Amino acid sequence: MEDFKPISGSCICGEIEYTIKSKPLFTHACHCKDCKKITGSSFVVNTSIFENSLDIKGELLENKLIAGSGKSCKVYFCKKCGVYIYSDYEFAVKRISIRTNTLSNPELFPPQAHIFVKSKDPWINIVNKDICYDEMYDPKIAWPKESLDRYKEYLESN
Numbered sequence: 001m002e003d004f005k006p007i008s009g010s011c012i013c014g015e016i017e018y019t020i021k022s023k024p025l026f027t028h029a030c031h032c033k034d035c036k037k038i039t040g041s042s043f044v045v046n047t048s049i050f051e052n053s054l055d056i057k058g059e060l061l062e063n064k065l066i067a068g069s070g071k072s073c074k075v076y077f078c079k080k081c082g083v084y085i086y087s088d089y090e091f092a093v094k095r096i097s098i099r100t101n102t103l104s105n106p107e108l109f110p111p112q113a114h115i116f117v118k119s120k121d122p123w124i125n126i127v128n129k130d131i132c133y134d135e136m137y138d139p140k141i142a143w144p145k146e147s148l149d150r151y152k153e154y155l156e157s158n
């Protein structure tokens with residue numbers, strides 16, 4: 001990996017601590033109804049990482065949900081404090097989505113896209129309309145080429 005320094009994250013109570021060992025691929029905010037419900041907030045911010053790049057310690061609570069796409073999704077929470085740590089969407093092959101704001105430095109990973117903007121709360125005004133999608137985006141269009149290349153290489157070698 002090019003000079004990437006591992007990044008860390010945690011829940012609130014300290015039970016869960018994790019390290020991400022390779023550079024994340026993409027960060028987006030999702031305004032869909034499920035993400036709002038599960039966070040009890042207006043949107044979730046997710047950073048997509050390679051499945052094998054996460055080192056995590058502590059006890060997690062796992063739940064299986066059906067995502068808006070109709071495909072299954074597993075969600076993981078700290079067993080003690082309930083902080084939502086990551087999700088594993090069936091459609092995202094060998095990738096997982098870390099809750100960006102559980103990172104120690106979430107400001108380094110601002111959303112590169114907003115999805116399901118059709119159901120966003122009306123009082124949220126997203127300034128950059130170029131990165132807004134009514135529903136899901138096609139990674140081939142939304143992702144930087146560098147991330148697409150790394151993901152392709154990872155799929156081929158794992």
Ligand SMILES: [Zn+2]
Nearest residue numbers: 011013078081
């Ligand atoms: Zn916790």
Ligand SMILES: [Zn+2]
Nearest residue numbers: 030031032035
């Ligand atoms: Zn969502």
